[in-house]
Amino acid sequence: MPFAPDVTETLARARADLRMGVPVVxxxxxxxxxxxxxxxxxxxxxxxxxxxxxxxxxRRAQTLKARAYDGELARIKxxxxxxxxxxxxxxxPADDLSAPMKGPxxxxxxxxxxxxxxxxxxxxxxxxxxxxxxxxxxNPAAFALTHSLTLVDSAAAALLLQANSxxxxxxxxxxxMESSENGRxxxxxxxxxxxxxxxxxVGRPDRSAPVLCRLHSACFTGDVLGSLKCDxxxxxxxxxxxxxxxxxxxxxxLNQEGRGIGLANKMRAYSLQDQGFDTxxxxxxxGFEDDERDFRLGADILxxxxxxxxxxxxxxxxxxxxxxxxxxxxxxxxxxxVGENRHNTAYLATKxxxxxxxx
Numbered sequence: 057m058p059f060a061p062d063v064t065e066t067l068a069r070a071r072a073d074l075r076m077g078v079p080v081v082x083x084x085x086x087x088x089x090x091x092x093x094x095x096x097x098x099x100x101x102x103x104x105x106x107x108x109x110x111x112x113x114x115r116r117a118q119t120l121k122a123r124a125y126d127g128e129l130a131r132i133k134x135x136x137x138x139x140x141x142x143x144x145x146x147x148x149p150a151d152d153l154s155a156p157m158k159g160p161x162x163x164x165x166x167x168x169x170x171x172x173x174x175x176x177x178x179x180x181x182x183x184x185x186x187x188x189x190x191x192x193x194x195n196p197a198a199f200a201l202t203h204s205l206t207l208v209d210s211a212a213a214a215l216l217l218q219a220n221s222x223x224x225x226x227x228x229x230x231x232x233m234e235s236s237e238n239g240r241x242x243x244x245x246x247x248x249x250x251x252x253x254x255x256x257x258v259g260r261p262d263r264s265a266p267v268l269c270r271l272h273s274a275c276f277t278g279d280v281l282g283s284l285k286c287d288x289x290x291x292x293x294x295x296x297x298x299x300x301x302x303x304x305x306x307x308x309x310l311n312q313e314g315r316g317i318g319l320a321n322k323m324r325a326y327s328l329q330d331q332g333f334d335t336x337x338x339x340x341x342x343g344f345e346d347d348e349r350d351f352r353l354g355a356d357i358l359x360x361x362x363x364x365x366x367x368x369x370x371x372x373x374x375x376x377x378x379x380x381x382x383x384x385x386x387x388x389x390x391x392x393x394v395g396e397n398r399h400n401t402a403y404l405a406t407k408x409x410x411x412x413x414x415x
Contacts, residue, residue, distance in 0.1 A: 057349075058147050061208055061232050063208070063212040063216060063402060064216060064221075064247055064248050065249070066206060066207075066208050066209075066251075066348065067178070067208060067213055067217070067249075068180075068249030070082070070178060070182075070206045070208050070213075071178065071181055071182040072182075072227075073205075073246065074087070074089040074092065074178065074182045074184060075089075075092060075182050075184065076092065076093050077089070077092035077093060077097070078205070078206075079097065079101075079203075079205055080178075080206045080208060081193065081196045081197075081199060081200040081205050081206065081207045082171060082174060082175050082208045082209075082210050082364030083171045083174075083176065083196065083208070083209070083210030083211070084171070084192055084193050084194075084195075084196045084210075085171055085172070085175060085190050085191070085192060086101065086106075086108060086191045086192075086193050086196075086199065087175045087178070087188050087189075087190055087204075088101060088188060088189045088360050089182065089184050089185075089187075089188055089192070090110065090144055090146070090147035090185060090187040090188055090189060091143050091144070091148070091184045091185045091187070092140065092184065093140065093143070093144070093189060095140050095161060097141075098140040098143070098189065098248065098299055099140075101191055102134070102138065103133060104191055106191040106192050106193065106194075107133070107191070108134050108189050108190060108191040109131040109132060109133060109134060109164060109172075109190055109191075110131070110132040110134055110146060110147075110187065110189055111129055111130070111131050111132075111172045111175060111176055111186070111187065111189075112129065112130055112132065112146065112147065112176075112186070112187045112343055113128065113129055113130075113176055113186045113192050113343040113344070114126075114127065114128050114129055115339075115341075115342075115343050115344065115345065116130075116146075116149075116186070116187065116340075116341070116342070116343035117129070117130035117145075117163070118292075118340070119149065119152065119340065119341045120146065120158060120159065120161055121159065121161070122159070122163050123163050123165075124163070125163055125165035126164075126165075126169035126172070126173075126260035128173055129172055129174060129176055130161075130163045130170060131163055131164040131169060131175050132146065132162070132163055133163070133164060135161045137231070140175065142158070142283065144163045144213050145158060146158060146161075146187065146341075147185045147187030147204075147343075148185055148324070149324075149328060149336045149341040150324065150327065150328075152341065153209070153331055154261075158173075158392070158411065164398075169298040170214070171210045171214075171323055172190060173214075174210050174213055174214040174217065175188050175190055176188060177214075177217045177218075178208075178213065178217065180317075180344070180348065181250075181256060183317070183318030183320065183321065184275075185198070185321065185324075185343060186342075186343040186344065187340065187343060188380060190248060192208055192287055193297060201331060205348070205388075209368075216248070218352065218390055220350060220352045220356065221246040221247050221248035221250060222247045222356075223245065223246050223247075223253065223353065223356050223357060223360065224244065224246075224247070224404065225243070225244055225360065226243045226244065226245045226252070226401065227242075227243050228240055228241060228242040228243070228257075229241060232254070233256075233296070233300075234294050235258070235293075235297050235298075235299065235300035236258045236259070236261070236294040236299070236300035236303075238258060238259050239256060239257065239258050239276035239376060240256075240257045240258075241254060241255075241256055242254065242256075242257060242357075242361070244357055244360070246274055247352040250311075251311035252311065253308070253310045253311055253353055253357065254308070254309040255306055255307070255308050255309070255358075256296070256306065256307040256308075256309065256358050256362060257305075257306050257361070258299045258300060258302075258304055258305050258306070258307075259304030259305070260304060260305070261304040261305060261306065261363070262304075263361075263362040263363060263364075265364055265365070265384070266365040266367045266387040266388070267304075267305055267306055267358070267363045267365070267366050267367070268298070268299055268302050268304070268305035268306075268366075268367045268369070268390070269305060269306045269307070269308065269356040269358065269363075269366040269369065270291075270295035270296075270299070270305075270306075270307045270308065270366065270368075270369040270370070270392070271308050271310070271351060271368065271370060271375050271379070272288075272292055272295065272307060272308060272309050272310065273288075273310050273312045273313070273315070273316075273349055274309060274310065274311045274312060274313045275288035275289065275292075275314075276313060276319055277314065277322075278292075279292050280309070283313065283405060284397050284399035285326065285329075285399055285400055286392065286395075286403060287309055287395030287396060287400060288395075289395070289402060290314075290394040290395030291392050291394055291395055292307075294392060294394045294395075295307055295369050295392060301310055306361070306363070308353075308354045308357055308358070308359065310349070310351075310392075312348075312349045312350070312353075315339070315344075315346075315347045315348055315349055316340070316348030316350065317339070317344050319350050321342060321344070322336075322343055325329065325338040325339055325342060326334075326338075328342070334402065334406040335403055335406050336406060336410045336411065346410065346411055347374070347411065351374070351378040351379060352376050352378060352381075352382045353380075354379060354384075355378070355379050355383060355384045356382070357383075358384050359383060359384065363384070364383070364384060364385060365385040365386070365387050366379065366382065366384055366385070366386055366387070367386075367388040367390055368386045368388070368389055368390065369390040369391075369392050369415050370389060370390070370392060371391060371392055371393070371413045372411070372412070372413050373389075373412055373413075373414065373415075374411075374412065376389055376392065377413075382404060389414075391414070
């Protein structure tokens with residue numbers, strides 16, 4: 057069947073479906089993202105013979121004082137009279153302080169939960185809150201066919217969601233900039249249908265020598281709007297200026313907004329920070345890890361451009377470690393100490409204390 061989608065392409069469909077509120081069939085599981093779940097579909101799944109559960113990450117379970125018997129996640133039993141509003145309040149911590157009593161939350165401890173974790177990783181990759189209503193299906197293929205749902209091989213999906221999707225160069229063209237008139241923008245597209253990533257090359261760096269390089273994650277609020285809540289914008293502009301002054305180098309601009317959780321979830325985290333939580337605590341309450349980014353992308357782009365070593369402009373040792381583990385030797389860490397102001401002092405202190413940044 058040469059026109060049929062492979063697993064990578066089917067996963068891209070599944071991500072789009074979940075974002076639209078459409079369920080997917082993952083292995084033998086019917087998966088409905090809690091964030092986009094409609095009342096009609098929720099009522100339908102609650103009327104099924106299979107006992108549905110609400111799967112949340114262990115980070116979110118810890119916040120709710122629910123036991124995560126499955127290690128990385130918890131499966132909360134849904135009572136017959138459970139309401140959609142309650143389910144979404146478990147998924148979204150927006151009202152945790154105003155309505156803290158959401159339990160008791162009985163969680164399952166028997167059975168293999170590996171496919172449930174794959175379902176949560178799929179919702180994460182769709183940039184949704186990592187929470188899903190899930191029901192076991194007796195005949196998943198027939199169910200998917202009857203309801204015209206995307207059917208995904210769970211074991212294959214688990215491997216692909218953990219792997220780094222191959223990147224391919226799409227185009228590059230000359231781009232004169234304020235920091236350097238001798239610039240060139242390269243666009244790279246992943247095979248998994250995710251966001252494109254960019255490399256801004258200044259001059260003609262020697263491929264046989266360590267390249268002056270900045271690994272920068274997209275920050276719409278800081279890079280574009282000039283937000284004072286972070287130091288991203290100043291770091292971007294300082295790095296470009298330094299590369300321009302040096303005469304040659306590469307800035308890698310990776311579309312991993314909000315430490316890899318997406319702009320909407322980043323704004324949710326900002327709202328939690330306004331309630332008094334620091335940046336790490338906010339991510340955990342949402343159900344995410346401290347940092348969901350994958351810096352292997354940067355190493356892959358540099359390697360494809362012909363570089364094997366870099367002088368990396370960063371304050372984050374994790375970037376150095378991941379680049380080196382991915383085959384790019386980091387010969388020097390170049391500090392980038394800019395952007396502190398009265399609005400982000402606590403944020404920077406948290407990055408140093410909890411995330412190991414060298415500030």
